Amino acid sequence: MAIPRDMNAPATALTDVPPARDHANPRSAIAAFLTPALLIYAAFTALPVARTFFNSVHLVVPNRPDEWVGFTHYAELWTDKIFWKAVHNTLTWAVAAPILEVTIATLLALCLYAKVPFARFLRVAWFTPVLMSYVVVGILWMWILNYDWGALNEILRGIGLGGLAQPWLGHPATALPSLIGVTTWMWTGFNMVVILAAMSSLPSEVLEAAELDNCGWFAKLWFVILPLIRPTLLNLVILSFIGKMKIFDLVWVTTRGNPLWSTETVSTYVYKRAFQWSEFDLGYPSTIAVVWFVIVLAGVLLLTAIFRQRDRIEY
C-alpha cells in the first residue's frame, strides 16, 4: 500500500526517501545477472586462452620458473615438417568435407522435400549417424574398413573386384580420404535436416510465382530455392569447416595420425607434443594452438567474406 507523502514535511525529511529506481537503466540487476557468467567465462575460457598465449613465448616446465623464450617456438614451428603436414591434412579435410557434406545434404533434403516414398524413414535413417559419438563411429568404420574381414573389402571381393580391396586406413593414399568419407557419412544427415527445415519455411508465394512463370524444376532450384536458403548453407559450411579444423577424436580412435602422418591433424599433433613426446614443456604445443587459432579465425573470416550476400534477397 502506498504511503501518502506529507507535502508540508520539511525538505530534509524528503531527502531520506530512497530515490526511485531507474528502471530504464538497471545496472545492479545487469551486474547481478552478468557476474556469474562472466566469472565462469573468465575462469574457463579467457584465462586458459590468455595462459596459452603466455605459454607460447615461454618454456613451461615443472619445478622451474617459466622462462621467457620470445618467439623461439614460433621460429621452430616454421621449420617443423610434421606440423606443416598436419596443417595440409587438416586444411584438406576442412575444405573437402563441408563441400561434400552440404552438397550431398542438399540433394538428400531435396529428395525429402519432393516427398519421395519412405521419406519419414529415410529422414530418420540419414540423420541417425550424427547421434553417435566419434569414438563409436571410429570403431564402427575400423570394422567396415578392415582389410581381412571388413564389409567394404568383403563386398569388393564378393562382386569380383577383390583387386581393389586394400587396407583403407593403412595406406597413405587412402587413409585421409577414408576418414573424410567417414565424417561425411556422419554429418550429412544433420546438414540435411537443417536444409530441409530451411526449404520447408520458404515462402510458398515465391515458389508458386516461379511455377506460374513456367520455371522448370532445375531453374526453380537454381534460381529460387538455393538463393533463398543460401544463408543456411553458408552457416552449415562454416560450422563444418570449424569442426574439421579442430578434429581429433576420430583420428585418435582410428589411425592416430598414421600412416606416415597422412592423417595427422593439428589437434592430434598438439596432443602428441603435449603428452607423448617425453617432454614437459607446454610452450611448444601452446604455440601450435595459438597459430592454429589464428588460422581458424582467418579461415572463418575469409569464408564469411567470400559468401557475403551482396544483394539482399527480399520477398
Add this chain to the structure above:
Amino acid sequence: MTGKTLAAATIAALAAAAATGASAQELTLWSHWADQTAKVKFVEDAARAFEAAHPGVTIKISWYQKEPLYAALKTALSAGQAPDIFYAETDQTEYMKTGLILDLKDKLNWDAIEPWAQEVWGYDGGVYGFPLEAWTVETYTNEGMLEELGIAIPVDGLEGEAFVEAVKTIAGAGMTPMAQGVGDRPYPGAFLTHEILVKRLGKADYESLLKGEGVEWSDPRVREALEYAKEIIDAGAFPASFSSIKLGEAHRYFHTDPGAAMLQMGSFYPSRAFAAPDAGGQPENFALGIVNGPIPPDAACPQCKTIAVGGSFVVNAASEHPDLAVDFLNSMATPEMGNAWLEANLVQTGIKADPSAITGDKADYFKKLAAANEGVTYTYGIPVQQMHGTARETFTQTVNQAFPAGLIGVDEVIDMMGSSY
C-alpha cells in the same frame, strides 16, 4: 549428560581423532595395468601385506590405462598434486631432467635387483626407478605349422638367406610367415628391423645409431641391415592387414585365426596367450617354440637382442612420505616376490628371481625362454625407449609402420631417419 560432560567428551573425541590422524599415513600410488588382473593382484597383495606389517599405513592405489595415466600425471605433477609413487617407463627421462622423481640409488635394496635393470634406470649418476616388469624381444614359432611345411628353425635362429627362404616357403604355401600389427602400439612393427640392426651393428654401435651420437643412418652397415629386412618384408613376411592389426589381435592371428608361422613379440606374450582359449588364449596343445633371429649376414653380434624394462615404479620427489614409499618398494624387492611375479605374470622382472624354481605347466615355457636367452648380449630398451622427440616420432612412422608395411623402401628410411635428429 550435562553440558560440561558433553563438551569434555567432544574434546576427548576430537583429541583422539587428531592423535589417530597424526599416526595414520596414506601412500598414494597411480599405476598402469588397469586391465591386467595378474599385475593388479600382485601389487594389491604387496600393498595389503605392507599395510599389515605397518599398522596405521594405508596404500591407496588408482589403476589406469597407460595413456590416461600419463596425461593425468603430467597435469598432476605440474600442479603439485601427484601421488607418492607412480608408474613410469625408462624412456621418461623428463622426470629425471626436471627433478620430479626421487633418486633411489642409496635407498632401494639393489642387491635384490638385476644389475641390468639398475643400469637402465640410471640417469646422470642417479638411479630412479624400481624395475618391476622386464621383457625381451623373442621370435615365437608355431612348431606345428613349421613342421607341416618341413621347416626347422634352431633355437640359435636362421641366418641370412636361410631365413628369407623359410619366409618364401611359408608365404608360397598360402600361410602368413610372421603375424604382426601396429594398430595400437608404436613399436611392434619395428621388432624385425631393430633386432636385425642390433645383430648387424653390435650393441655399442646400435645404441649410438639410435641416439644419433656417432653411427649414422647412412652407414653402409645400416643400409645392409635395412636391405636384409626389406628382403624379408618383400618375401611376404607380414599380413596385408599389418597396419590395422592391434597387439592383442596379432597374438590371436599367430596362434589361432588364421595362424602364422612366427610372431616376433615381447616376452610378455604369455600374459595374453596363456589365458584360456575362450578368453583369447592359444589353443590347448599349441606347440610353441622360441628361437633367436633372423640373423643378418655379417652380423657383428648374432646373439644380441633387446631387453626392455617395462612397467616400473618411481617415487615423487615432492612426496610427504618418501621413506615410507621407498619402504614399500623395498618390500617388493625380494627373491620371493620376484618368483611370485614370474609365476603370476609369466614375464620377466627386474627383481632377481629364479625361473628354474617355477614348477607346474608353465615350467616348460620358462625353460624354452631361458634356452633362447642363453649367452645373449642385451641392448637395453626398444628404440622408442631410447629415442626422443622428432627422431622417435619418425622412427615410429617409418621403421615401425611404413617400412614393414612396404610403403617405403630403404632409401626413404635412411633419408627420413637421418634428417630427424
